[in-house]
Amino acid sequence: MKRKLFLLISVVLVGLTTVGFFAFAADHSEAPATKADNAADIADFYAWHEGDKLVTILTYAGLQATTANQAATYNEDVLYTINIDNTGDNEADLNVNVRFGKNSKGDWGIQVENLPGTSELVVGPVETTIDAGNGLSVFAGLRDDPFFFDLEGFNETLKTGTVSFNNERDSVAGLNVSSIVLEMNLAETKGSGDSLNVWATSARK
Amino acid sequence: MSGRQVQGSNVSNLTVFLTRLKGKSMKLFAVMLVSLLVFVACTPVLQDDPFVFATDAASVYKRVDRSAMPAVATAVITSKDAYNAANPVDDANLMFATEIVTNVNGLHEALDDDLTGLNLVPCNVNTTDPFNIETSTCINQAAPLVVPDTLKIDTTAAAGFPNGRQPADPVMDVTLAVVLLELGATGNGQNVTSLVGVLNPAENDKAFLGSFPYLAAPHAAN
Numbered sequence: 176m177k178r179k180l181f182l183l184i185s186v187v188l189v190g191l192t193t194v195g196f197f198a199f200a201a202d203h204s205e206a207p208a209t210k211a212d213n214a215a216d217i218a219d220f221y222a223w224h225e226g227d228k229l230v231t232i233l234t235y236a237g238l239q240a241t242t243a244n245q246a247a248t249y250n251e252d253v254l255y256t257i258n259i260d261n262t263g264d265n266e267a268d269l270n271v272n273v274r275f276g277k278n279s280k281g282d283w284g285i286q287v288e289n290l291p292g293t294s295e296l297v298v299g300p301v302e303t304t305i306d307a308g309n310g311l312s313v314f315a316g317l318r319d320d321p322f323f324f325d326l327e328g329f330n331e332t333l334k335t336g337t338v339s340f341n342n343e344r345d346s347v348a349g350l351n352v353s354s355i356v357l358e359m360n361l362a363e364t365k366g367s368g369d370s371l372n373v374w375a376t377s378a379r380k
Numbered sequence: 381m382s383g384r385q386v387q388g389s390n391v392s393n394l395t396v397f398l399t400r401l402k403g404k405s406m407k408l409f410a411v412m413l414v415s416l417l418v419f420v421a422c423t424p425v426l427q428d429d430p431f432v433f434a435t436d437a438a439s440v441y442k443r444v445d446r447s448a449m450p451a452v453a454t455a456v457i458t459s460k461d462a463y464n465a466a467n468p469v470d471d472a473n474l475m476f477a478t479e480i481v482t483n484v485n486g487l488h489e490a491l492d493d494d495l496t497g498l499n500l501v502p503c504n505v506n507t508t509d510p511f512n513i514e515t516s517t518c519i520n521q522a523a524p525l526v527v528p529d530t531l532k533i534d535t536t537a538a539a540g541f542p543n544g545r546q547p548a549d550p551v552m553d554v555t556l557a558v559v560l561l562e563l564g565a566t567g568n569g570q571n572v573t574s575l576v577g578v579l580n581p582a583e584n585d586k587a588f589l590g591s592f593p594y595l596a597a598p599h600a601a602n
Contacts, residue, residue, distance in 0.1 A: 215444035222531045223544035229533075232547065232594065233447075241601040251434055254441045265468040265528050276433035284431030298431060304592060318595035319586045321547040322450075325579070329455075329552075336490035338498065340579035348585035349599050356593040361535065372530040373544075374448035374468060378441030380434065 214250035215377040218352055219322050222257075222373040228311070229291070229359045231257050231271075233375045234352040237320055247301065247317040247353035249275040249283045254378045255355060259291075261366030268366055273355055275301070275315070285315040285355070292360025311358040320352035448530045450551040456483040456526065456559075471528035480526065481510045484518055484559055495560060501570060503562040522559045542572075547588050547595060550576045 218237030223230055233255055236248040254274060258267035272288040285305070287297040292309045299305035302316040326346035331339035364371060397410075445464050447453070457463045458479045466475060485505050492502045503518040513520040525542060533544040541549035542558075553575040557563070561570045576582055586596035 212444070217445045217447040219450060220447045220531065221545045221547055222533060223539040223546045224533055224535045225539065230594065234595075241599045243601045245598065245601065253444075254434075254438060256438065260468070260530070265472045265530065270438065272438055274433045276431045278429045278431050280429060282431075284433075286431070286433045298433075300431075312592045314593040316593075317598045318593070319584075319598055321584055321588070321595050323550075323581050323584045324451075324552050325581065328579070332491070338491060338494040338579070342577055342579060342581055345581045345585055351598040354593070354595055356595065358592065365535065369535045371533040371535065372468065372528070373533060374446060374530045376446045377444045378438070379444050380436050380441045 214248045214353075215253045215379050217375055217377055218320070220373075220375040221321075222371075224361055227361050229361045229364050229371070229373075231357050231359070231373065231375075232321075233257065233273075233355045234318075234321065235355075235377065237322070237350070237352040238347065239317075239320070239351045239353070241349070241351060245317060245351065247315065249301065249353075250379075251276055252380050254380070256376045256378070257357065258374050258376060259364055260372040261364060261368070261370075263368065263370060263372070265372060269364060271357065271359070273315075273357075285313065287313055287357065290357060290359055291363035292358075307358070309360060311360065312356075313358070314354070314356040316354060317351050318354045320347050320350045322347045322352075446529070449526055449555070450545070451555055452526045452529050455487075455555075456480045456522075458483065468528035468530045474527075477511070477527070480522075481519060484522055485510055487559065488518060491560065500560075500574070501562045501567050502560055503567075517562060517564060518559065521563055525555065525558050548583065550580065550582055552580045553578065553582075 213236040216235055216237070218234040221230075221232040235255070239245070251274070254272055256273070257271040259269040259271070260266055261268050269289065269291060271290055274286045274288075275283055276286060277283055283301045284298060285301055287307070290297055290307055290311065290313070292311050293307050297305060297307040297313050299313065303314070305313040307313045323345045324347060325340050325342070325344045328340035328344060443465050446467070448468075453460060453463055456479070457476060459476070463476060470476075485507060488502060488505045495502045503521055504516065505518050506512055506515040510516055510519065513523065531545050532542065537543055539546060541551050541554055545551060554572050556579060557570070557572050557575040561567060561574060563570055563572065584596075586599075588594055588596060
């Protein structure tokens with residue numbers, strides 16, 4: 176009886192060990208998402224100074240309609256960059272790079288590289304306010320699309336050559352967007368002067 | 381079994397322990413248990429399950445999109461793929477100047493009579509010498525705003541589009557005013573806010589948070 180029990184437990188343990196090894200060896204990269212290009216499609220870019228911070232918001236994969244179990248779009252092969260020129264020559268002096276990646280459970284996380292005001296990579300789960308240190312925060316996740324605009328009116332205007340806007344029509348109302356919100360130490364972003372030129376880029380490998 | 385403490389490595393202690401177990405099943409059980417424990421102890425994945433990110437240098441990635449000034453790419457740029465692949469330094473070198481001027485002049489050709497009909501004073505376009513910014517007030521006004529395509533921030537002045545861009549700024553109406561209306565002395569008091577709430581909604585459908593992460597929570601499904 177004892178012998179059979181030990182044998183059973185041994186088999187279970189072998190099974191667990193084997194499964195564990197396979198999970199560890201499993202390829203972390205997912206199959207190409209249907210929204211592959213969507214992930215790199217920047218919707219809007221915001222940047223402003225507030226107190227001792229520079230805040231930047233990059234929204235992408237926009238005009239997302241609401242669904243049950245909705246989530247932001249994440250892709251391991253896309254690089255989002257906040258480019259900062261602080262010398263006035265329109266060339267980037269600082270590049271803040273954002274990447275997304277998963278853990279073994281398939282949960283998504285964000286990694287921010289070169290965030291002005293921090294000395295290390297900032298890493299944490301998405302849909303969470305991450306303390307980046309030095310009083311700065313980082314967030315990535317699904318949000319109400321902040322853009323407000325009568326896109327239909329604009330297109331109609333271009334098509335007909337007649338002003339066709341309607342100030343009560345917001346083509347982006349009720350829609351969501353994926354967002355990356357970064358706070359940076361303003362003093363660390365500045366170069367020789369008090370002016371900055373900032374822009375966002377996306378790239379894919 | 382000796383009661384004496386055996387100095388030396390844990391592995392050798394373990395070996396001694398295992399060799400002294402009675403019975404094949406007992407040994408098999410112990411070996412499996414030990415191997416599982418070793419696996420758990422030595423595998424970071426099971427210990428704290430870190431996120432795994434690509435480690436390729438930024439230079440390996442191929443450009444897909446760029447964005448700064450709202451609606452510039454949409455409204456006044458025709459060569460959209462070339463534009464996305466380019467950079468602000470190219471804008472400043474006037475790579476896209478011709479099509480910007482052409483499209484701004486095109487907007488005026490279509491809309492100036494409408495603007496006048498709305499009691500608005502359109503900025504002047506010199507169709508015979510469109511790049512002459514002295515006589516082309518529209519280009520004179522629009523150029524610094526859209527060329528190069530960056531958000532320009534003067535950290536010594538108050539924030540508010542076009543000094544940077546905050547979520548609540550009515551950027552479309554401000555941009556349209558700069559591109560379409562006479563904002564100088566002959567503009568009858570028109571300024572960058574003259575079209576705010578006139579053409580487009582003046583605010584977002586949901587209130588912004590006012591603090592990090594600033595954007596409102598997503599809309600839920602019905």
